[in-house]
């Protein structure tokens with residue numbers, strides 16, 4: 001889609017971080033915005049910031065809630081018009097040692113990072129196809145959806161590989177429907193995802209001693225600090241807008257995963273009979 005001006009964009013996780021960066025770049029390009037998030041205070045801040053630039057509506061929505069998702073979509077389309085730009089971006093980062101993961105954590109990570117994306121596609125794709133006005137879907141995965149590295153985490157990798165696979169398949173299947181598909185695979189981006197995810201993750205999933213808890217908090221802060229050295233969310237927003245305009249499937253934000261992707265590809269090829 002070369003021109004997003006006047007189009008309606010629906011962005012999940014649009015109140016903070018990368019989603020807000022995408023919202024800012026789209027607002028500058030003249031798109032109208034529907035921001036959906038669970039963080040009501042951040043939604044209000046985003047609206048106050050962006051409403052001088054374009055029409056912005058905000059929606060409190062948990063992307064796991066299918067019924068609420070459908071009624072939110074109806075409300076968005078009756079207020080703003082037909083959604084033709086969909087950004088399935090809401091996500092959480094939970095790191096847990098494989099043997100300490102329990103079902104609560106699996107349900108939490110898969111529920112938001114995978115089912116949230118599925119719910120977005122289920123809700124909007126049919127509407128987009130039936131209207132025949134073109135469109136574009138951007139799913140936010142991660143570099144952790146392209147190769148597993150130490151520290152990327154079983155939970156997170158599993159969910160992000162699913163998002164990459166789904167996006168690649170949609171890209172193939174939607175050729176001819178005038179609906180572009182991109183998958184955003186960022187390296188480190190300077191957002192508050194580590195602490196924000198920890199705040200909403202199921203508590204007491206694993207029993208930890210006070211000492212262990214302290215070490216965990218220290219590790220989280222280390223990861224958070226490392227992310228703050230990464231790309232700014234606003235730069236990512238601009239990269240995403242460019243990829244939509246150029247209809248590109250893969251969106252990388254840096255070369256962070258170059259060596260792991262090479263190693264994985266070589267290992268896959270070497271394992272062929």
Ligand SMILES: NC(=O)c1ccc[n+]([C@@H]2O[C@H](COP(=O)([O-])OP(=O)(O)OC[C@H]3O[C@@H](n4cnc5c(N)ncnc54)[C@H](O)[C@@H]3O)[C@@H](O)[C@H]2O)c1
Nearest residue numbers: 013016017018037038039062063090091142188189191193
């Ligand atoms: N920050 C990074 O380094 C990085 C790297 C690779 C991929 N990503 C991915 O980018 C996406 C955005 O992450 P971010 O770094 O901007 O994080 P963030 O925490 O700054 O933003 C995520 C937003 O999603 C919202 N959210 C969380 N659960 C939700 C739910 N159930 N329903 C609706 N909204 C919900 C949060 O409230 C928040 O506003 C995620 O999918 C993440 O996995 C981030």
